[in-house]
Amino acid sequence: MNASKYKPFEGAPIVGRQWPSKRITKAPIWCSVDLRDGNQALIDPMGIETKLKFFDLLVKIGFKEIEICFPSASDTEFDFCRRLIEENHIPSDVTIQVLCQAREHLIRRTMEAIKGAPSVIFHIYNSTSPAQRKYTFGKTKDEIVQIAVEGVRCIKECMKSLSEDERKRIRLEYSPESFSMTEIDYAIEICDAVGREWGISPERKIIYNLPSTVECYTPNVYADRIEYFASKVANRESVIISTHCHNDRGTGVASCELGLLAGADRVEGCLFGNGERTGNLDIVTVALNMFSEGVDPELDFSDLPSVADAYQEYTKMDIPPRTPYAGGLAYTALSGGHQDAIAKGLAARASMPADAVWDVPYILIDPHDIGRQYEGIIRINSQSGKGGASFILEHNYGYSIPKAMQPAVGNLIKAESDKAQRELKGEEILSFFEEKWIRNRARFEIVDIASTQLDANSESGSAEHVSCRGVIRVDGENVAFGGRGNGPLDSFVSAVSGVVFPVFNITAFHEHSVGQGSGAGAVAYVQIETGSGEKFWGVGKSSNVGRAGIEAVVSAMNQLG
Numbered sequence: 170m171n172a173s174k175y176k177p178f179e180g181a182p183i184v185g186r187q188w189p190s191k192r193i194t195k196a197p198i199w200c201s202v203d204l205r206d207g208n209q210a211l212i213d214p215m216g217i218e219t220k221l222k223f224f225d226l227l228v229k230i231g232f233k234e235i236e237i238c239f240p241s242a243s244d245t246e247f248d249f250c251r252r253l254i255e256e257n258h259i260p261s262d263v264t265i266q267v268l269c270q271a272r273e274h275l276i277r278r279t280m281e282a283i284k285g286a287p288s289v290i291f292h293i294y295n296s297t298s299p300a301q302r303k304y305t306f307g308k309t310k311d312e313i314v315q316i317a318v319e320g321v322r323c324i325k326e327c328m329k330s331l332s333e334d335e336r337k338r339i340r341l342e343y344s345p346e347s348f349s350m351t352e353i354d355y356a357i358e359i360c361d362a363v364g365r366e367w368g369i370s371p372e373r374k375i376i377y378n379l380p381s382t383v384e385c386y387t388p389n390v391y392a393d394r395i396e397y398f399a400s401k402v403a404n405r406e407s408v409i410i411s412t413h414c415h416n417d418r419g420t421g422v423a424s425c426e427l428g429l430l431a432g433a434d435r436v437e438g439c440l441f442g443n444g445e446r447t448g449n450l451d452i453v454t455v456a457l458n459m460f461s462e463g464v465d466p467e468l469d470f471s472d473l474p475s476v477a478d479a480y481q482e483y484t485k486m487d488i489p490p491r492t493p494y495a496g497g498l499a500y501t502a503l504s505g506g507h508q509d510a511i512a513k514g515l516a517a518r519a520s521m522p523a524d525a526v527w528d529v530p531y532i533l534i535d536p537h538d539i540g541r542q543y544e545g546i547i548r549i550n551s552q553s554g555k556g557g558a559s560f561i562l563e564h565n566y567g568y569s570i571p572k573a574m575q576p577a578v579g580n581l582i583k584a585e586s587d588k589a590q591r592e593l594k595g596e597e598i599l600s601f602f603e604e605k606w607i608r609n610r611a612r613f614e615i616v617d618i619a620s621t622q623l624d625a626n627s628e629s630g631s632a633e634h635v636s637c638r639g640v641i642r643v644d645g646e647n648v649a650f651g652g653r654g655n656g657p658l659d660s661f662v663s664a665v666s667g668v669v670f671p672v673f674n675i676t677a678f679h680e681h682s683v684g685q686g687s688g689a690g691a692v693a694y695v696q697i698e699t700g701s702g703e704k705f706w707g708v709g710k711s712s713n714v715g716r717a718g719i720e721a722v723v724s725a726m727n728q729l730g
């Protein structure tokens with residue numbers, strides 16, 4: 170590979186840069202360019218009906234500025250603009266933005282398209298980089314400035330025929346296209362010339378949109394250029410500085426964020442990073458990054474899965490599983506150490522107030538805040554830890570496995586996943602668990618059982634005031650049993666321990682209720698230890714609390730090979 174073929178692009182001669190020690194503390198002005206930049210990058214651009222639905226989605230999310238199209242580019246684009254205006258789709262607090270090259274006939278056509286719009290940003294651009302000046306236009310720097318200035322003059326000319334009120338509804342945005350590759354002082358010169366021609370003031374602010382049309386350096390260089398631009402541009406108080414980052418180096422989000430630190434007021438971008446080549450910057454990520462640091466992004470992604478579904482339907486683009494926030498695997502941990510920490514973090518939250526600061530390990534934001542569930546957080550494969558399977562059994566199926574039993578459950582599920590050589594679904598984990606501990610009748614099964622409360626005084630001071638009798642199937646044969654104890658469980662143990670099974674004790678017992686109403690019952694977990702020191706876990710489930718414990722003992726007995 171011959172790297173000498175390439176050279177670094179120009180930064181900015183900035184001294185005493187401020188942006189590295191800043192933080193983002195408020196939402197910028199957001200402008201979605203999904204319907205223009207995003208749309209023009211689609212293999213099959215959206216039709217009018219789809220664009221209308223997408224526009225409604227953007228409004229619902231909370232965008233107040235939406236670049237809707239390039240009206241002079243095609244009839245579909247023009248007609249879409251007319252439909253939005255004539256059918257009153259634009260809420261009173263939303264401004265539509267239209268893109269146009271700084272060329273007279275295109276400007277006149279765009280003016281036609283926006284007639285009657287309640288509020289418009291007229292966005293003109295021309296390319297300013299050395300390569301574009303040389304190859305595309307064959308013009309000098311001054312001639313390129315002239316193109317921009319004449320474009321503004323033409324817009325002003327067209328506006329003369331409008332009423333005062335109509336004129337007030339049109340704002341100007343200018344983009345020195347290919348700003349990222351343009352000499353910074355020249356970019357400032359051309360923006361200043363445009364601002365002078367438009368006649369800017371604090372009441373008549375202009376938007377200078379500074380695109381990394383092609384992202385060509387690290388985000389700090391973009392930030393330097395934004396801070397330098399902001400410090401040198403004329404009449405800063407009459408200027409809104411806008412970022413418009415593409416993602417050629419995969420750092421569009423970072424460039425935008427550092428651009429905001431450097432003083433940008435506004436962000437143009439697309440949902441999920443759609444856009445030319447490797448995309449525009451992903452507005453969802455920038456917004457939710459702010460959210461994750463406690464800053465209200467002023468965009469509503471509380472039902473991100475619905476936004477993602479609509480986006481995929483409209484654009485026919487996929488959202489890869491590792492996409493920040495929206496990806497299918499964005500909140501999933503498969504490795505054991507992560508699962509264990511997440512399960513403990515979530516368990517701790519159960520006893521905290523709902524608005525306690527989020528600090529669950531490995532999960533940046535609470536999935537519930539963006540409409541995702543906890544179910545997908547932990548998924549099980551052969552690398553998963555001992556707590557993962559128990560987390561799923563608890564969160565999906567209501568089995569609160571005691572901590573001491575979790576390694577046994579984890580080992581079973583891990584072995585099954587290893588055998589299958591794939592991830593196990595929740596239902597499969599449930600089935601392996603129940604097969605081993607609840608439905609396991611390998612050697613022992615209670616056929617019949619009854620307990621009787623004994624008269625406390627009848628047996629001279631004995632603590633054994635419950636007796637139980639019944640029949641248990643042992644290796645296919647029915648065997649009668651009977652015993653006494655201080656409770657139903659104890660009397661059952663004394664009936665079978667050392668009789669149909671080696672002598673054993675109960676060394677752990679846990680119980681919880683499951684279900685509600687008529688379907689309510691109990692699940693019991695026991696650990697038994699035989700005289701030879703072997704330990705087995707068992708699980709019993711029954712509508713009767715006492716019976717659940719006895720079934721758990723039988724389940725443990727069935728674990729003896």
Ligand code: KIV
Pocket residue numbers: 206268294344346347378380381382383413415
């Ligand atoms: O990326 C870009 O430079 C653009 C301009 C038209 C703003 O999309």
Ligand code: ZN
Pocket residue numbers: 206380382413415449
């Ligand atoms: Zn762009």
